[in-house]
Amino acid sequence: MATSVPSRSDRKKRRGPWFTLLAGLLFLLISGAASAGVLDNLKSGGFDDPGSDSVHAASALERAFPDSQPNLVILVKDARDGVDSSRASAKADDIDRTIDNTSSARVVASYFETPDKALRSGDAGLILVRVDGDENESMRTADELHEKLSDPDGAVSVSFGGITAINNDMNKQVEKDIIAAESIAVPITLLLLVIVFRGLIAALLPMLLATLTIVGALAAVNVAAQFTSVSVFAVNLITALGLGLSVDYSLLIVTRYREERAAGRSNADALRVTRATAGRTVLVSGAVVAAALAALLVFDQYFLRSFALAGIAVVAWAVLGSLLLLPPALVLLGDRIDALALGRRRTAPRPAADTFWGRFGALAFRRPALLATPVVALLLVMAVPFGGAQFGVPDERVLPEDSESRLVTEAVRDDFGAGDDRALNVVSTDWKGTDAQLATYSAELSKTAEVTQVTGAAGVYEDGTKVTALPAQTAAGFQKDGAVRLLVETDLVPYSDEGGDLARDIRAVDPPGDSEVLVGGQAAQLVDITHSIAGKLPLALILIGLFSLLLLFLLTGSVLMPIKALLFNTLSLVGILGSAVWIFQDGHLSESLGFTPSPLAVSMPVLIFCIAFGLSMDYEVFLVARIKERFDRTGDLARSVREGLGGSGPVITAAAAILAVSFFAMLSSGVSLIKMYGLATGLAIVLDAFLVRGVLVPAFMRAVGPYNWWAPAPLKALHRRFGIRESAEEEPRTPAPRTEQTTTDVQREKTGLLP
Structure with missing residues (x-):
């Protein structure tokens, strides 16, 4: 019997997925090499407007009166014999010699050279040092001096403080925090994925995509750091958002692929429909998230711009990976994607309308006022503390209470007359x-x-x-x-x-x-930062609003749906910011969470708003795309809401839970800025996924009824030509078994509440 020989085109089709995955592996290796040493190239500051008077004043002082600006404080203490002991003097001489041999550092003032009452308190004396160079250079020099001289527990203790030591401790703390947070987030995420996908193989796909996304974004940030200043805090966004968005998009792609396979489509047809539906949703979602993050580029502070650069890189790699690498992986795995499954998978998945979220969406649609009123009231109550917000600039209080640089800096402020930082x-x-x-x-x-x-x-x-x-x-x-x-x-x-x-x-x-x-000075610095951010904030909000409105309009063809999304997102995020004030400024939960209450860093509300807004729109796209797809097929609003929420609700819930875990893991951080950022963003994700999408969206759609998809005629024509639709041409497919309806189900179907 003759054996058929595969044609050249068949061989290309078989090799294509392998080539794509090998290209992804090559990208991962190159990115890994390009991301090496990324933390060493990042900075801890970036809160100032470089064009402000206070920054120019600091530069002028540094040029004309460099000795007036010591940036490193060394506290020498002899608890047994006092600061005037021979041991303390010998230790001070050793410190002086070491600093004299360091080309970029010099002693500005020392109690041990010119006894000054302002430089002594009890059994401790101060040595004030000026370390030259930019932020990174001065930090490296200070770190070298610290390794040679610091001895907090010696007979004559030597401890380091001042802004340069604070920045050093902050960088080291961030590095430790990233490892700690990921050691919490990754195992929990994998466990949740195994539960959601009911199998290990399917659960590993998002984790592999997350690895590629995070490494790729770190490489991009490392390259950017060679040309501009990038904040070290941006790494926290890369790890949390990279893990979360990779999971979000993988869930969307893999879940839709499984649905199409379960509905009887072939592997090739299931992938085609998945690309045409979930793939388009991923593109729109990524564009919305990137647009919200890109708005941070309008600000002059590199702290904020760094999050824009990092976030855009994360979104780009997450979208490209989910659209280019997941499909060939699904082709190669085929039905083996369900290997190592937990228990037996249903041969006929439950209809979307019969899921928990389908039934809950139908309830919110039938009783909009009953469910929406308490949700709106809760968000308004949460927003109240934001009216009493006080703003500042991060200082030593963001570090743990036992941090060496914080202890020394507080001692200088409270016990000595030198270096009055209030002046x-x-x-x-x-x-x-x-x-x-x-x-x-x-x-x-x-x-x-x-x-x-x-x-x-x-x-x-x-x-x-x-x-x-x-x-x-x-x-x-x-x-x-x-x-x-x-x-x-x-x-x-x-x-x-x-x-x-x-x-x-x-x-x-x-x-x-x-x-x-x-x-x-600090007071002038706060005035300038606040003025700078307030001046650019309207432009940032306008850009976020316009991009979001445009993309949601292209997806839905509606004018009201994008406006509704903006209003609901703004309401929930103001509530989140009020919670941040209540916790981190007013000090509630400070003992439980382990931080020192202080005014909010003036940049943080802007950062939290932009990131959380983008992620909220992410889930808006997930939900509205499904509802619109059903409505285009049926023309039945009640049925579309129930099926759309029933189909997307489980995905949104799982994605939100996993993404929230990534941000809540930041509560393990020793830096209060990161704690606030992680808690506020995680809380925003949970509230949005469960209350806004689960309650307010169905209630709103019931309230406006036939006007949900309304738009003026010119805009309708525009949408027909340029609109983005999550729909695919129907292909014959094997129908899923239908369970018998009860009399109640038949009555509900007549009212449009069941498919």
């Missing part, structure tokens, strides 16, 4: 006034409400009066080579409304003649 700095690098005019200007500044004293080359002033002169050597540190600086001291908390008012009042005092001055 405002007034600096001019081109001072054109006389000594008399400098004295007059100093006196005027000291009259400002809430100013305790002003110190400068002209002397120390209180309430408009000179109270003392400065020694010539000290005065030289406030005026030289045409540059002057003034230290404006206050008892106000810098990161507060009152501190901001003081910064504005100081800026309102005119300097003499043509001199230009800059005002810096």
